[in-house]
Amino acid sequence: MGSLFSYRTISESGSSSCFCASYSLLYIIVSLLTLSFFNFITAQSSHCRTSCGNIPIHYPFGIDDGCGSLYYRHILVCSDVDKLELRTPSGRYPVRSINYAESHIVVTDPFMWNCHDGDDFRPTRPFSLDTSTHFTLAPQNEYLFFNCSENDVIIEPKPSFCERFPDRCDSSCDSASYLCRHLPGCPPALGGRSSCCSYYPKATGSLRLMLQYCTSYTSVYWRTVGVAPPFDQIPEYGVRIDFDIPVTTRCLQCLDNSRGGGTCGFDVGSQSFLCLCEKGNVTTYCTDGVSGHKIRIGVIAGTTAVSVTGAIGVGAGIWYLRKVRAKAPVTCGVQSNENRLF
Incomplete structure (x- = not known):
């Protein structure tokens, strides 16, 4: 058949070269997954829309989960046609x-x-x-x-x-x-x-x-x-x-232009305060986070699911590499529970 998964037997030297090919291929896949995963999260970490239609959206409100004050989470909704709505118990x-x-x-x-x-x-x-x-x-x-x-x-x-x-x-x-x-x-x-x-x-x-x-x-x-x-x-x-506009010292520091001019937000998982910056999210203020290496990535809406999926994919790839390395050489064409890729 000529495909990677078709040979039932292989020589000792073939096994070694096949292992190297599999290792290289999987290394490339994991590397691409990792790069795209972190690039996507970094782009999303600064994604807090500042308007819906012609209505500006500023603190304490947010229309992306993780932006604004936790007190007003899921209160404002921006529709696909840029129409802003307020949620209440009696309707939108x-x-x-x-x-x-x-x-x-x-x-x-x-x-x-x-x-x-x-x-x-x-x-x-x-x-x-x-x-x-x-x-x-x-x-x-x-x-x-x-x-x-x-x-x-x-x-x-x-x-x-x-x-x-x-x-x-x-x-x-x-x-x-x-x-x-x-x-x-x-x-x-x-x-x-x-x-x-x-x-x-x-x-x-x-x-x-x-x-x-x-x-x-x-x-x-x-x-x-x-x-x-x-x-x-x-x-x-x-x-x-x-x-009401909830104002805290950490939020004021986060908003301070002399300290990086971030956006006040929160972690969608722990619901703790976060300062949302261009290069990531920190627990204090943007310049402090950059210099102190306290950047936390991936808390804005849309990144949580990707973070989990990406982490599982990367983790599974690393686990498999270690398993293949420990048991090399392997028979490339036999798809058993021990060496299947998918």
């Missing part, structure tokens, strides 16, 4: 903007009522946040509820109701609110065929309860603009979510 919501200076995210909910719906108040789902995360609903949000049951919900003008029942003021849905009378981007009113009231839920449970007695709802937040008060805020549809 398109992110309109991230303001790092004021530490808030604005998301939209396609299920909420909007001006285009008019009097078509379709059922919706209540928006919720995971209380274990470092997210909170901003006080700038206001929620407008439509066609609520007056038998189950207190619907009255808030000022007069609060004067009469101050202890129950927080439980009322204000039917005389400014936003109900001036729906952003909508006609002046809903035509008188539907009722509207404004209510700020204290918790997700109260929002869910309100939707049991109301047809639909929408969220409006007050966006700050660069003009003098009292016209420095305008209402827009969406949900504003405030977030």
Whole structure:
């Protein structure tokens, strides 16, 4: 047959040359695996995307696993079409903007009522946040509820109701609110065929309860603009979510340009802090890691699986080389459990 694995017998000198050929071939294979393995990991170690579409992604967030703060792991998702979404217990919501200076995210909910719906108040789902995360609903949000049951919900003008029942003021849905009378981007009113009231839920449970007695709802937040008060805020549809920025000494050192200007991240396995640098990942800051030989490679998403696979492949190759060397010469053509390559 003429192939490497076809001969059943071979001379003593042939065995020696065959062993050398096998050894050389396997050495080349292992060398190539090793080089490609480490080159791939080094390239991936600095792979933290800094944007999704037109939205910048900076600390404390990351869209690649191992980037940003561990507190916000798997929170933001960048789709194949560069659309950024926020994950919450109630679903995934398109992110309109991230303001790092004021530490808030604005998301939209396609299920909420909007001006285009008019009097078509379709059922919706209540928006919720995971209380274990470092997210909170901003006080700038206001929620407008439509066609609520007056038998189950207190619907009255808030000022007069609060004067009469101050202890129950927080439980009322204000039917005389400014936003109900001036729906952003909508006609002046809903035509008188539907009722509207404004209510700020204290918790997700109260929002869910309100939707049991109301047809639909929408969220409006007050966006700050660069003009003098009292016209420095305008209402827009969406949900504003405030977030915390965890700051540690190690992260500040990592970000310091005089120390290498790395990116704060974490080990996806141990979840311990890592400073992500161009030449690898270190536990302190980039220049310290380079000089102190503390570089750790392969913790960003996509490298963990490759690291395991590559390590197994390289390890198996080294084990086989040692086994072949210990038992040389071998009969090249006999594929037994002792000398098979694959």
